[in-house]
Amino acid sequence: MTRSLPELAVDALGGDRAPEALVAGSLRALRQLPDLRVILVGEPERLEPLLDRASGLGQRLRLEPAQGAISMDAHPARATRSQPRASINVAVELVAAGQADACFSAGNSGAAMAAALTRLRRQEAVARPAIGTPFPNRLGGTTLLVDAGAQVDCRAEWLADFARLGCQYARMALGVAEPKVGLLSNGEEPTKGNALVQAAHERLGALQLDYRGPVEPRGLLSGEVDVVVADGFVGNIALKSAEGVAEVILAALRDEARSDLRSRLGAALLLPALRRLGRRLDWRQVGAAPLLGVRGLVFIGHGRSDAGAVSSALTVAAAAVRSGLAATLRPQPARAGAGA
């Protein structure tokens, strides 16, 4: 089932720092992963000038033409229809056609979802797709939040789908043999939670999964569970609260560390430790969120992704491909040159 040469389509026009960060991140990933192949999707005249450092990669890097990007504030479904040759659409089509094993976009995430739904379609018995966002947890592993923002008004049965999809991803792409599942709530007692959480609690308990019950938001970071299931609105609020606080704390730490000579000296000595801390907390280190519930591997990244974030995302995507997940989701037609 596993592929030896993961080939990834990269939406080179999506994201705040496109196309530079997407191209630079792809080149970095290609250098780090000798078996990786990348298809940069975008306008060749914009991409080619950025490829002067691509020598030596040979056939491992190629361009696929596309016409413009879907802007970050465009209406996702409408824009994917009205811009059929937009870079995200072309990138997803490469996955649908079996020319790429997975694709990555740091652009409009709603548009990536719309492109995946129309070009790859939903998996059987999945009512709604979801976004899985990986959190680096305190045990050194990854806890996946599903849904992190795709479905903002969920039914309890969709949350049961999210649990199944999250476990499938955790088992294959993250290598967790028996993923533990929690349900995001405002308390661990069964009397807590809103009406949706209480209904979902019943359904999750009936699944053939290692369901551990409701977890508070700290369960995203503690490592007590591998998959945290949530309504997409609530999941997105949890994600953005966590990001917001992390930003404020790190900014406040920088302020305080500059406040006087003694602090500046201390901060200079502590710098390597602070850098390690930053890496442990940095969303770029995990960097790629899979769309779950569609018949193919599509990853989305933060709009602000820089070259490091892109490179990290492609590493995650390549690992998911190597796990055999891409083939499970979408048995691929034989591909000319796939083993070349």
Next chain:
Amino acid sequence: MTRSLPELAVDALGGDRAPEALVAGSLRALRQLPDLRVILVGEPERLEPLLDRASGLGQRLRLEPAQGAISMDAHPARATRSQPRASINVAVELVAAGQADACFSAGNSGAAMAAALTRLRRQEAVARPAIGTPFPNRLGGTTLLVDAGAQVDCRAEWLADFARLGCQYARMALGVAEPKVGLLSNGEEPTKGNALVQAAHERLGALQLDYRGPVEPRGLLSGEVDVVVADGFVGNIALKSAEGVAEVILAALRDEARSDLRSRLGAALLLPALRRLGRRLDWRQVGAAPLLGVRGLVFIGHGRSDAGAVSSALTVAAAAVRSGLAATLRPQPARAGAGA
């Protein structure tokens, strides 16, 4: 309207560190605020041994007998009915009877709400009460989250009430002349949000308030608004995500700072700055969340509140009383000795 001598009833039996932290925090507040008066509510035989350092406070401190506390995991409404002489019930009754201007509890917050609803009752034209949780924001002020957990399945019109109540509190107790209001959402664009947020957006726009539209969770910390309105389930998830991340970052910082000699030396030099940072982020520095929508001032604190947190909470409560808010919510009968 303002009272010169705020008199606060303290639920001395509520919270993980009761009664010691409640008594010690009350004594600290009494020493810091020369005009403060405190009524410690609890079993006299448990409290009196803790009062050996209370000399010199004279009539500014007194005990009010109560029989036991409502435990943290008890069902709030049921327990407040079955334990009528529990400390939280007695503390709220002192407010209802005009013998205290406000009360504070670090115990079961649902029980505090139940006690407030039965003994003080709802304000007119308020469908549901809410918890207002203060966040220290980056501008050095306070942003109030309403609701932080009282109502987990809200209607849009309740969120409009939360906005009015939050503004009333911000105007009087926090001294913000024209509070700016935001609606907690997963994005600032009007196309974002779930069905409840979209319905609430319409209603908030129709109020005579300075409504600034949807805000992401970072709006709780940025200072861009003074009041953030949310469904209580979502608000509690945002609050607990923020707390969870702050804990993880500070723990990781401690780990890293101890990892080698250079880091330990740097951390020692940086210690005063780190302590300032800790104070800026510490929930104990704000420490008291008002119950909004009831006819009297009831504050709740974190179950883990230590003496510093209690002292800080009483300072917040005393300021709210001095602002005249207690009198606005509940015109008090004349009180013997109020001016003594």
